[in-house]
Amino acid sequence: MYVDISEWSMIVDKRNYTIKNIVRQDNESSLVELVNHARSQTFFCTVTKNQQIFENMTKALNLVHHKNIIKMYESFTENGNYFIVHNTYSTKNLEQICPLPKEEVCMYSLQILSAIEALHNAGIYISNLNPKNIYFDRFGLVKIVDFKDCFLMPKRFCSKFAVTTPRPAPELVEQTPYNPRSADLWNFGIVLFFLVNGRYPFHECKNIDTYKTEIQDLLKLLDSNEEMLHRDAIKGLLQLDPFDRPKLEDVNRCFGLRKVQLPKGTLELNRSSSYLPLHCRSKSRPIHLMSYADVKSFYHSI
Numbered sequence: 647m648y649v650d651i652s653e654w655s656m657i658v659d660k661r662n663y664t665i666k667n668i669v670r671q672d673n674e675s676s677l678v679e680l681v682n683h684a685r686s687q688t689f690f691c692t693v694t695k696n697q698q699i700f701e702n703m704t705k706a707l708n709l710v711h712h713k714n715i716i717k718m719y720e721s722f723t724e725n726g727n728y729f730i731v732h733n734t735y736s737t738k739n740l741e742q743i744c745p746l747p748k749e750e751v752c753m754y755s756l757q758i759l760s761a762i763e764a765l766h767n768a769g770i771y772i773s774n775l776n777p778k779n780i781y782f783d784r785f786g787l788v789k790i791v792d793f794k795d796c797f798l799m800p801k802r803f804c805s806k807f808a809v810t811t812p813r814p815a816p817e818l819v820e821q822t823p824y825n826p827r828s829a830d831l832w833n834f835g836i837v838l839f840f841l842v843n844g845r846y847p848f849h850e851c852k853n854i855d856t857y858k859t860e861i862q863d864l865l866k867l868l869d870s871n872e873e874m875l876h877r878d879a880i881k882g883l884l885q886l887d888p889f890d891r892p893k894l895e896d897v898n899r900c901f902g903l904r905k906v907q908l909p910k911g912t913l914e915l916n917r918s919s920s921y922l923p924l925h926c927r928s929k930s931r932p933i934h935l936m937s938y939a940d941v942k943s944f945y946h947s948i
Contacts, residue, residue, distance in 0.1 A: 649676055654693060657724045663689070669737060674699060674794065680731065689719065692730045699794045700728035706793040707732070709768040714761035714788045735789045740837070741777035745844030748875050755838060755876075756901055757788040762830060763894055771799045771826035774810035775833040777840045799826045811836075812850035816861070816886055819854045828888040831897065835883025842875045847884065861886055876900065 655665050658680060666679040666688070675694035682689065694700055700723070707718035707730070716732045723729065746754070758780065765772055772793070779792035795810040803823035815832035817824040839847045848860035861884060868874065868881045879900040882892045892900075 688734055689731050690734045694728050695726055702796050703730055703793045706770050706796050710764050712761055712764040714757045716789055716791050735781040735783050739778055740780040744840055751841045754788055761790050766827055769799050770796050772796050772830050776811050777837055817888055819851055825888055828891050831883055835880055839880050
C-alpha cells in the first residue's frame with residue numbers, strides 16, 4: 647500500500663497523535679506506532695485505503711471485547727484514509743517463536759480457543775486465523791490482531807468463498823457451501839500443529855487434488871504417531887469432511903476443559919466462556935495441562 651506519511655501525520659495530529667514509526671505494511675494496510683500528545687502513551691494504528699477492511703475490523707472490534715483480541719480505542723477517516731487505533735503488541739508472531747514446550751502449547755491454545763469462542767458467540771467468522779497473525783502483548787498474553795477478512799456468519803451455510811489463508815479448509819477451495827465455525831476450527835488445527843511441531847502440516851494449497859492427498863497422508867501419519875502432543879485434537883480438526891471435525895466444546899474437552907452451569911450471581915470467568923479446567927487427566931492417554939491453579943488464574947483474570 648502506498649504510504650503518505652506527511653498526509654497521515656497531519657490527520658493524526660488533529661487528534662493529538664504523532665507518528666513514531668511504521669511497524670509493518672502490506673498491499674492492503676500499514677501498521678504505524680502512534681504517541682498520544684497528552685498522555686505520552688503509545689498505540690498502534692492500522693491504516694488502510696480499503697473501506698471494506700475498515701468496516702470488517704471496526705465491526706468485529708466493536709462487538710467483541712476480550713483479553714486475547716486487540717482492543718480498539720477509536721477509528722476515524724479522512725481523505726480516503728481509514729484509521730483504527732488499538733493497543734500495542736510485540737512485533738514477534740507465533741510463527742517466529744515455535745516450537746514451544748508442551749506447557750506453553752497448552753497455555754497459548756487455551757487463550758486462542760477462548761478468543762475463537764468469544765468471536766463465534768458474537769457471530770463473527772475470523773476466516774484468516776494462522777500463526778502469522780497471532781501476536782503477544784507485553785504480559786505474554788496471546789493477541790489475535792487481524793480481522794481484515796472477517797464477516798458476520800449467516801444463519802445456515804456460507805457461500806462466500808474467500809480463501810484468506812495459505813492452507814484453507816478444503817471445502818472453501820472446492821467452493822461448496824460451508825460452516826464458518828468448522829472452517830475456523832480447521833485453521834485452529836493448523837495453528838495447533840504449528841505450536842506442537844514448529845512447522846506446517848502440509849504445503850500451501852496450489853492444486854486441490856494434491857492438497858487433499860497431502861492431508862490424507864498427514865492423517866495416516868498421525869494414526870501411527872501416538873506420541874505427538876494433542877494428536878487426537880489435531881487429527882480431528884484436520885479432517886477432510888467438515889462434518890467429521892469436532893465442535894468447539896469438543897476441542898475444549900481435549901484440553902481438559904468442560905462446560906459448567908454457573909450459579910446465578912457467580913463471578914463470571916469471562917463474558918463468553920463457562921469452561922472450567924478438569925482436575926483429572928485422560929486415563930488412556932495423558933493430556934498435558936498447565937497446573938490447575940495456572941489455568942484457573944488465567945480465566946479469573948479475564
